[in-house]
Amino acid sequence: MFPTVNQAFQLLQTLSQSPGRQAALLRKIVDRIRNSLELQVVLQTAVDEVAALLKLDSCIFLWYLKDTQQIRVVCERTHDSHSYSLLGYYPLESFGSVASAVATGQLMMENGRASPQERLLPWLIGKPLWLKQLLRQPGQNRQSRGNQLPDNFPENFSQADRQVLGYQANLLIPVTGKEDGIGFMACLSKQPRRWSASEIEFLESIAESLEVAIRQAQLYEQTQKQAIRERLLNHIINQTRQSFDIETILTEAIAQLLEALQIDRCLVHLVENPHHLDMGKYPPECLATSQKGDAFQRKHLYEVARPPFSPSIDDFDLTGPITQWVIQHRQQVMIPDITQDERIGANNIEYRKAQIKSSLVIPVQANGTLQALLYLNQCSHIRDWSKNDQELAQSVADQLAISLQQAYLYACTQQQARESALQAQKMSEMLEELRLAQTQLIQSEKMSSLGRMVAGVAHEINNPVNFIYGNIPYVENYVRDLIRLVQAYQSNYPQPTADIQNLAEETDMDFLLRDLPKILKSMECGAERIHEIVQVLQKFAGSQVAPLKVIDLNAALESTLLILHSQMNSEIEVERSYDHLPPVECYPKPINQAFLCILTNAMEALKRSPNSHKVITVQTKWLPSIEIGDMGRVQIAIRDNGLGIQPEIQPRIFEPFFTTKEVGQGRGLGLTVTYQTIVNQHHGRLDVRSELNQGTEFLLEIPVRHPKPMKSDPVRDQGLGKMDWRIDRGKNSSPQPSFSSLQTSIPNL
Numbered sequence: 001m002f003p004t005v006n007q008a009f010q011l012l013q014t015l016s017q018s019p020g021r022q023a024a025l026l027r028k029i030v031d032r033i034r035n036s037l038e039l040q041v042v043l044q045t046a047v048d049e050v051a052a053l054l055k056l057d058s059c060i061f062l063w064y065l066k067d068t069q070q071i072r073v074v075c076e077r078t079h080d081s082h083s084y085s086l087l088g089y090y091p092l093e094s095f096g097s098v099a100s101a102v103a104t105g106q107l108m109m110e111n112g113r114a115s116p117q118e119r120l121l122p123w124l125i126g127k128p129l130w131l132k133q134l135l136r137q138p139g140q141n142r143q144s145r146g147n148q149l150p151d152n153f154p155e156n157f158s159q160a161d162r163q164v165l166g167y168q169a170n171l172l173i174p175v176t177g178k179e180d181g182i183g184f185m186a187c188l189s190k191q192p193r194r195w196s197a198s199e200i201e202f203l204e205s206i207a208e209s210l211e212v213a214i215r216q217a218q219l220y221e222q223t224q225k226q227a228i229r230e231r232l233l234n235h236i237i238n239q240t241r242q243s244f245d246i247e248t249i250l251t252e253a254i255a256q257l258l259e260a261l262q263i264d265r266c267l268v269h270l271v272e273n274p275h276h277l278d279m280g281k282y283p284p285e286c287l288a289t290s291q292k293g294d295a296f297q298r299k300h301l302y303e304v305a306r307p308p309f310s311p312s313i314d315d316f317d318l319t320g321p322i323t324q325w326v327i328q329h330r331q332q333v334m335i336p337d338i339t340q341d342e343r344i345g346a347n348n349i350e351y352r353k354a355q356i357k358s359s360l361v362i363p364v365q366a367n368g369t370l371q372a373l374l375y376l377n378q379c380s381h382i383r384d385w386s387k388n389d390q391e392l393a394q395s396v397a398d399q400l401a402i403s404l405q406q407a408y409l410y411a412c413t414q415q416q417a418r419e420s421a422l423q424a425q426k427m428s429e430m431l432e433e434l435r436l437a438q439t440q441l442i443q444s445e446k447m448s449s450l451g452r453m454v455a456g457v458a459h460e461i462n463n464p465v466n467f468i469y470g471n472i473p474y475v476e477n478y479v480r481d482l483i484r485l486v487q488a489y490q491s492n493y494p495q496p497t498a499d500i501q502n503l504a505e506e507t508d509m510d511f512l513l514r515d516l517p518k519i520l521k522s523m524e525c526g527a528e529r530i531h532e533i534v535q536v537l538q539k540f541a542g543s544q545v546a547p548l549k550v551i552d553l554n555a556a557l558e559s560t561l562l563i564l565h566s567q568m569n570s571e572i573e574v575e576r577s578y579d580h581l582p583p584v585e586c587y588p589k590p591i592n593q594a595f596l597c598i599l600t601n602a603m604e605a606l607k608r609s610p611n612s613h614k615v616i617t618v619q620t621k622w623l624p625s626i627e628i629g630d631m632g633r634v635q636i637a638i639r640d641n642g643l644g645i646q647p648e649i650q651p652r653i654f655e656p657f658f659t660t661k662e663v664g665q666g667r668g669l670g671l672t673v674t675y676q677t678i679v680n681q682h683h684g685r686l687d688v689r690s691e692l693n694q695g696t697e698f699l700l701e702i703p704v705r706h707p708k709p710m711k712s713d714p715v716r717d718q719g720l721g722k723m724d725w726r727i728d729r730g731k732n733s734s735p736q737p738s739f740s741s742l743q744t745s746i747p748n749l
Contacts, residue, residue, distance in 0.1 A: 029053070030209040039217035043075045046210050050185065051077035054199065058167065058188040060086055063181045064102050065384055068336055071095065071102065072384060086165055089336075089382055098164055098172070105182040108172040109200070110164070112192025169193035173203045175210050183214070222388065229392050232256050236399045244410040246270075249403050250302045257376070257396050258304050261389055265312065265354065265377035267303040268400070271327065271370050309379050312354035320350060326361050326373055332394065333361040336384045358383040362393045366401035371408075374400065436676060439656045439669055458534045465534065469527035476520050483513055533562075548706055550583040553591070553634060557618055560595040564603065572606055577619040584634055585706040590677040597670040598638050598698045605642035605696065616640050623701070631704035633684070639697040645690040653688060683707050 029049045036042055043061045051059035061075040071090045078086075092099045101108045164170040167188035175183035185207055187195075236253045243249065254266040301313045317323070321343040322333055336358050339346040351359075356377045364372040374397045376389075486509070496504070561574060568574070599616070606614040617639040625632040645653065652658050654675040678686040684702035 029206060030213075037217055037220040039214065039221055040074070042210070042213045042217045044077075046185065046206065046213075047075045047077045050187065050203065050206065051079070054187060055079075056187050057190045058083070058086070060165075060186045060188065061175075062184050062186055064092070064105075064184070065181045068384060069103075070336070070384065089384070090165075095164060098170075102172070102182070102184065105174045105176070107174055107200070107204075108170070109195050110168070110170045111194050112168040112189075164188060169195070171195045171200070171203070173200075173207045175207045175214065185210070225388050225392065228260050229395055232260055232392070233395060233399050236396065236403060239403075244407045246404070246407050247302065249407065250400070251304065253396060253400055253403075254302065254374075255304045257393070258306060261376065261392065263376050263383075264306045264309050264379040265303065265356070265375070267301065267313070267316070267375040267377070268364075269316070269318070269323065269373040269375065270300040270302075270404075271372055309355060312350075315350055315353045317350050322359070322361055323373060326363050327370060330363050330365060330370060332363065332390065333359070334385045334390065335359045335361075337382050355379040357381060358385070360385045360389065360393060362397040364397045364401045364404065366398075366405050369405075371401055371404045435656060436672070439672060442669070461530070462534045465527055465530045468523070469531055472520065472524045472527060476517075476524075479516055479520060483516070486513070547587075548585060548708060549588055550585055551588050551591075553581055553584050553586075553636065554578045554620060556588065556592055557595055557620070557636070560592055560599060561618070563596070564599055567600075567603060571612075572603060572614045572616060575615055575617045577617070579619075579621045581620055581622050581634055582631060582704055584702065584704050586682055586702060587677075590673075590681060591702075594674040594677045594700070595636075595638075597674045598700075601670070602638060602640040602642070602696070605640055609642040611641060614641065622704075633701050633703050636700040637697060638700075639695060641695040644692045644694055644696055645688070646692065650688065650690060654686075678702060 029046075032045050032049060036045065047059045047061050050056070056077075056079065058076060058078045060073050060077075062071050062073045064071050069092045071092060071094075073086045073088060073090070076086050092103060095102055098108050098110075164172070164186065165188065167190055169189035169192050171187040173185040173187075175185055185203060187203070232253075235256055236249070239249050239252050250268045254268055257263075258266040300318070301316055303311055303313045303316075305311050322335075325343060326333055335341045335344070338344045338348070338351050338356055338359055344351055354377065356379055358378040358381075360376040362374040362376070363370055364374055374393065376385075376393055557578075599618075602616050606616065617637070619637040619639075621635045621637075623633045623635055649658075649660065654671050656669065656672045658672075675686050678684045678700055682702045683706070684700065686701075687699045688696065689699065690696040
């Protein structure tokens with residue numbers, strides 16, 4: 001009936017007859033157990049030694065977890081290699097009648113179907129009183145170590161209730177040493193077996209030594225985990241010191257935590273706070289590719305997953321039940337089995353897709369502010385989160401809270417710096433605008449003073465010129481009448497007196513009669529020329545700001561060239577190439593001043609050039625637009641073949657008060673005002689192209705229609721729109737526009 005009875009008696013005799021041998025055997029087993037400081041190795045060694053010594057069908061070591069009321073089998077040694085493994089988690093109630101004794105940490109013994117007489121007989125001689133009293137209780141085939149059986153122990157159980165994990169005979173020796181649980185060395189037999197007192201005492205001695213080994217292993221494990229924790233925290237601290245980039249800090253931290261705890265997923269969810277600045281670079285869309293190593297990113301989410309598990313951030317619910325619970329209560333959530341949690345349930349789609357079996361959620365908060373949530377997920381198996389796991393995760397969360405707070409402060413500082421820089425830039429722009437405004441005011445005042453002076457001079461010149469120009473027709477008539485009278489005298493008196501004949505020869509009457517009309521005609525042309533120049537000067541010197549009007553730029557260029565005609569010596573040649581331009585909406589006075597400034601600079605550059613062939617080329621071109629309602633742009637190119645501009649000063653030529661001329665010869669305002677006129681006032685473009693010893697080209701572009709709506713006289717605009725704005729193009733042509741054409745082309749400058 002008991003196939004192991006003989007072996008048990010032999011072991012009993014060995015242990016009882018030779019205490020020295022028993023001590024040596026115990027010392028040998030204890031030495032093997034204490035040969036390692038790793039808890040798993042210690043427990044496995046104890047299981048192997050006990051299973052081999054007692055010839056057990058199976059020997060396991062299990063922990064009873066008080067927090068979850070679960071039993072976890074961590075080590076096993078089975079005689080039959082084909083038997084199924086007992087490793088894993090079991091609910092306490094699955095141990096039947098043994099459950100209450102396991103929960104209280106008492107020794108349990110079950111012999112199977114043996115009768116009380118067969119069980120008591122070999123143990124009554126020379127045994128402790130408590131053991132004799134325990135074994136003499138009739139009707140009990142199951143025993144519990146203690147002064148008495150537990151009050152909740154039923155009197156009668158079926159054979160199935162007395163079995164442990166399907167084994168008929170079992171002996172459970174309690175092993176303390178773990179703070180959050182009770183350990184048991186479980187000796188299991190498929191057939192009924194009588195457990196001797198010597199076996200129990202021997203196993204208790206092993207249990208005592210095992211408790212010491214467990215404490216040492218746990219101390220070593222705590223030391224190792226403390227080192228890992230400190231190393232991880234130091235890494236996060238160093239990473240924070242090196243960079244305030246949220247993505248770098250979080251991805252590095254969760255990757256380290258993933259390896260330290262050997263979990264399958266680690267995820268950080270940044271909680272949105274409308275009162276905080278955006279701490280980090282959050283893209284508006286989910287990123288499907290890896291950002292840093294195996295880290296994946298989504299707005300407010302960072303995840304690291306261990307292969308073969310794929311990233312789950314696309315399916316992460318930002319308003320999930322656990323997330324909302326932690327945000328509301330600000331407490332960590334430990335879930336060993338998500339199917340048993342009422343908040344999640346067994347059919348939660350998010351957790352099923354991510355294959356999550358166990359989860360630990362830690363709030364990341366500092367100074368009462370919740371900044372993020374830290375998710376630790378186990379997917380490969382159900383995991384009971386140990387106290388060390390929770391402490392390590394909490395330490396990482398606390399350090400991340402500090403890092404996020406520092407990053408937030410850094411972001412605030414950067415934001416303030418950007419705002420300060422932007423404000424400084426605006427102040428700089430305002431100062432530059434004030435400087436330009438001051439420059440323009442100075443230039444305008446100078447031009448106004450010069451204009452008033454020129455207007456006064458022109459007025460004073462115009463008065464005598466008008467007198468001369470107005471009296472020339474009368475002089476012509478008088479001279480014509482006198483010539484007719486002289487000719488009549490010559491016809492009627494062909495034989496003058498000697499005195500008259502001598503006077504006629506002295507005055508060379510024939511030449512005088514031929515040359516006098518020519519002189520009068522020249523005087524008329526000169527007076528007309530002076531009158532036209534005076535009119536142009538008066539228009540250029542106009543004190544009123546010209547309104548936005550439609551003009552012919554070709555004619556405006558010709559007017560400017562006419563004013564500068566006297567300053568061009570015979571060495572400077574002007575080549576014109578005018579395109580058929582449409583009428584352009586612009587401010588005539590500033591445009592003509594811009595032309596005047598550029599042409600003056602070209603003339604001065606040519607005067608300093610040793611080149612014998614000095615040429616100024618003026619070219620206009622219309623650049624139509626394909627857009628409906630857009631008349632396009634007009635391009636004016638003014639080139640000279642002078643010495644050119646040095647490359648190092650080209651970027652500065654449009655700066656206010658910058659000039660290359662000698663002191664007293666230049667103010668450095670002409671090109672600045674020209675740039676403001678073309679670019680700012682007319683929304684155009686002004687470029688300069690220059691090469692040394694090759695000359696300089698100024699390229700101006702302005703839109704045909706000014707962006708600002710034009711307000712002018714419709715009747716006048718209609719007349720301007722009908723004027724003929726085509727001018728014949730010629731390389732060396734020098735058209736002399738009439739007074740009426742100048743008056744039309746440059747109205748009210």
